[in-house]
Amino acid sequence: MTRVKQALFLVGGRGTRLGALSANTPKPMQEIAPGVRFLDLILENAARMGFTDLVLLAGHLGDKVEEAYDGQRIGEAAIRVVRESQPMGTGGALAQAAQVLDEHFVLLNGDSFFDINLRALTAAPLPEGGGRLALRMVEDTARYGSVQLDGARISAFIEKNPDLTGPGLINGGIYYLDRAMVSRIEAPSSIESDVFPELVKEGRLEGLPFDGYFLDIGLPETLAQAQRETAAMRVRPAAFLDRDGVLNEDHGYTHRVDDLTWIPGAREAIRLLNDRGYRVIVVTNQAGVARGYYEEEAIGVFHAGMQAQLAEEGAFVDAFYHCPFHADGKVPAYTVEDHPDRKPNPGMILRALNDWQVNREASFLIGDKPSDMEAARRAGLPGHLYTGGDLLAFVSGIIGPG
Known part of the structure; x- marks a missing residue:
């Protein structure tokens, strides 16, 4: 199964309930903090x-969206804009x-934030020509309408009714879809009311419940709530993980995907950290490059293989940092006496703390060597020495029950 790499965002609504606030600024581009737009989050x-x-x-004010975002990047992700020729509805x-x-x-709505693990939504194969909806539990469905499940399949959409x-469960506004279902869309239309009911009849639509923070900024009061709450949600605790000997078995300068053997419970541990809102950041010494055993590009290929296999478990690593330098190298470009990134030096950790929005007080490192523990100490983080066994149980012991 190929890892899903494309995410689309519906940002064309007029935002009429926001009144003057959306007259010249698209609803998803409303600021939640100085210089930070809701869509950025x-x-x-x-x-x-x-x-x-x-x-x-x-759609509406699409030139503003295009000017702000088209051609921009967020790390390895590239952003592009497709503009409607006329109002077309979600479908x-x-x-x-x-x-x-x-x-x-x-497919996600650009004016609502449902804080869930998207990889969990895309982990299992889709019904052919169908889709899977992220659902959320609410205390009272009367104002929303509800979604009925029969196992994993959606059996019915119930219209909102003050008597019910x-x-x-209700629709969380995030959909994992098969391109084949787009051929049945007639524009303009609503995917929710015109397409999904047909997929339900055919048994091609699934639902997956999630717990997570949710906010729609369609009203002035909910936009104000977003300005109070959501900017702070960009700052997450981080779990820094050594790689060889913690995530995968260390075969000695492991660098081929064919040699990737996961430590028991490693993928499940990363999934737990994802689900609990941690950034997962790998920091790994890779002296094999300096010693001439493999090229630096092989590290990226190996990490891409890890990400592909993690995606099958509904898990992901936010970022990988590696240090290819060593004092006793054979490749001159990588032979450095005491590189600041090579553990026990804390350079990789410090760079990650600078690159990402991280709650340092709630972050930690897991490693299997004294050099990992020293790097954590120098970075001002707690270090946890992993000595073997099930990594999921080890991580659960650190972060506690959910």
Whole structure:
């Protein structure tokens, strides 16, 4: 199964309920902090989960969206804008973008933030020609309408009804879709009311419940709530993980994907950290480059292989940092006496703390060597020495129950 890399964002709504606030600024581009737009938060979140093709489906004030975002990058993720020729609805906007769609992709609303692990949504194969919706539990479905499940399959959408009260599942506004279903869209249309009911009848639509913070900024009061709450959500605790001997078995300068053997519980441990909102950052010494055993490019290929296998478990690593330098190297360009990135020096950790929004007080490092513990100490982080066994149990012992 190929790792899904494309995420599309619906940013074309008029935002009429925001009144004058959206007269000249698209709703998703409203500021939640000085210089930080609501859409920035959503795009950054998708990029950290390994989605590298971010497509904005723009309509109203699309020139503003294009000017701000088209051609921009967030780390390895590239952003592009596809503009509607006229108002097309959620279905029509997707149909108009048909020529740029990957075989499988995620579709999100640009004016709401549902803080979930998107890789968990894309882990399992889709029903052919169908989709999977991220669902959320609410205390009272009366004002939303609800979604009924039969196992994993959605069996019905129940219209909102003040007489139907009580807890239940509702549509969370994030969809994992098969490109083949786009051919049934007639523009303009609503994917929710015109397409999804047909998929339900055919048994091609699944639902996956998630717990997570949710906010829609469609009203002045919810936009104000976003300005109070969501900017701070960009700052996350980080779990810094050594690689060889912690995540994968150390075969001695391991660098080929064919030699990737996961430590028991490693992928599940990363999934737990993802689900609990941690940034997962790998920091690894790779002296094999300096010693001439492999090229530095092999490290990137190996890490891409790790990400692909993690995606099958609904997991991801936010970022990889490696140090190819060593004092006793055979390759002159990588032979450095005491490089600041080589553990026990803390350079990789310090660079990551600078590159990412990190809550240092709640962060930690896991390693299997004294040099890992010393690097953590020099960076001002707690270090946890892993000596073997199930990594999921080890991580659970550190972060505690959810």
